[in-house]
Amino acid sequence: MNTDQPLSFLSQCPIPIDRYPMITMAHGGGGRLMNQLIEQMFAQTFQNSYLLQKHDSAVLPVPTKKIAMTTDTYTVSPLFFPGGDIGTLAVYGTVNDLAMSGATPAYLSLGFILEEGLPMEILWRVVQSIQKAAANAGVAIVTGDTKVVERGKGDGIYINSSGVGFIEHDLTIQPTSVKPGDSILINGDVGRHGMAIMAQRDGLRFESEMDSDCAPLHTLVRKLIDEKIQIHMLRDLTRGGLVSALHEISQVCGRQISIEESKVPVEEAVVGACEILGFDPLYVANEGKLVCIVAKEEAQKALAVMRNHEQGTGSQIIGQVQEAARIEVVSKNQMGSLRVLDLLSGEQLPRIC
């Protein structure tokens, strides 16, 4: 658990923690305690005009003819880790899924599954993180739901966040738009989120601490669109990391994808941790990284735009889409030899997001 909260933190909790120190089944039962939790903790913290409707569904204005919609459930363990927590993830992860369609994220919903016995203090910390991340990303929490499950039927907190964003561009950003010859760009180094969690989970200490890269990517995408880059495809690199994302794209567009491993940025601490724990950074989860696929002629311009954004200072052109009609991801090392990067058959890092 992160301990960098100010001392006044607990006294600010709108629910008196000394009287209600933990979540009970009654907090999910539809009665007075659930009412108190929703009104005093959630509604007060996330307050906005949509939540004030206090209705089963929120009525929301939509200024565009198209929206993006997404959902993600967060089951990360541990709940707090260097660089973020489950609350930060629940906002930025969903914001990023919307951004991958080039949408401007607008509305989020929150669905909590709380385990009986969860300390109220933990919930309060997570709720505060959600509020900060939502404010930072410029999205409103417009509706929510809370369920409580018996001890041993959950793991503290699971959060679903679903999102709606506005689509104001005419691009078709999806895997089927990818064409042979296209260039593949990445916005920075890979593997930090997954290794930060693993280090925390195993109680390992490394010389330089690895922070999760958890960050919102929608303003980076927005900048690319504003600069008239004809984006073919965007994908954020979460579970399964870079290779799994490229595999999914190869599967849909039906072309081989090649990357140059030496071009993929990886921090030294991540390389070291991966060696010790037996992981390949190309398969490790990120929460603030994307690949952007554009026509080769646009690659340099896109790279310049990305490097000029705070979420893209470490951007690189890492590979390209090949002519070969094969569902395959390959990597070329510095000696020029190829290796096939298989989709992992099993788990690499469960409960990472």
Next chain:
Amino acid sequence: MNTDQPLSFLSQCPIPIDRYPMITMAHGGGGRLMNQLIEQMFAQTFQNSYLLQKHDSAVLPVPTKKIAMTTDTYTVSPLFFPGGDIGTLAVYGTVNDLAMSGATPAYLSLGFILEEGLPMEILWRVVQSIQKAAANAGVAIVTGDTKVVERGKGDGIYINSSGVGFIEHDLTIQPTSVKPGDSILINGDVGRHGMAIMAQRDGLRFESEMDSDCAPLHTLVRKLIDEKIQIHMLRDLTRGGLVSALHEISQVCGRQISIEESKVPVEEAVVGACEILGFDPLYVANEGKLVCIVAKEEAQKALAVMRNHEQGTGSQIIGQVQEAARIEVVSKNQMGSLRVLDLLSGEQLPRIC
């Protein structure tokens, strides 16, 4: 578990159950098994043009300037019960939350939390139920997410479904629109969903089996709107039942609400089960019931419209909004004496939805 599936049911499962008999951590790890689950089971069963985009978020047309958005997580135990299962609930519950804003439900997302060891057969049954319910309600499953948690960190299946609907009317259907003198209508008998689950959970047998009332309510609402009923407020009666819903409305509009208990329909089997198990049907969960609040002058017309719809044949005018500026729900019995219907302080029926 319901056993009325045809014999060919298991052989239709797109994932060979003899080879993959249960969910493993790898089904949530971002690799090949997760890919198989998503592509072969979810995408094939729910297929539509939005899912075919195979992207992090779905791009969706919106023909109206306003949408309704809602979220609900389903943790019901047991997963299967007379009259429905967690899949049916996940569709109709969310459809109903959209309908309470007078929206036409259009798009649903699904977020699964699967427990390691869950039999693949159970998941397949639930997925089939979702598909049937979605087809019946005319909504598309446009995006989804799957997480797997270790044994003992879940309870088989939890499902979040979030929804978006189109708002094509100019009514302001929310608690603040409720006015003194307004009439309160209900579309049928209360308490069946909660008692069906309780009976199943406790293995009780009653003379006449109680089925959950789980049903979509959006066409009933649509009919009221089409018939130009000036609806002030709608609320579906889930956790906490009729009394809790009326309390929430009283809290926001700041007026006392009175009902005549004898007018609230309750099936005999539900009355009996409630007596045995010690519940009050006015507080028991429903999944196909709503209250509709309209001006007194419109009550008879609204009642006629509701009774003429298959989800409203048992409709009744059950009470009214009082002048008294008190947050309170009271009931009048046949002798004319009043009793205050308190909001329950704790749980009545946990894990009912």
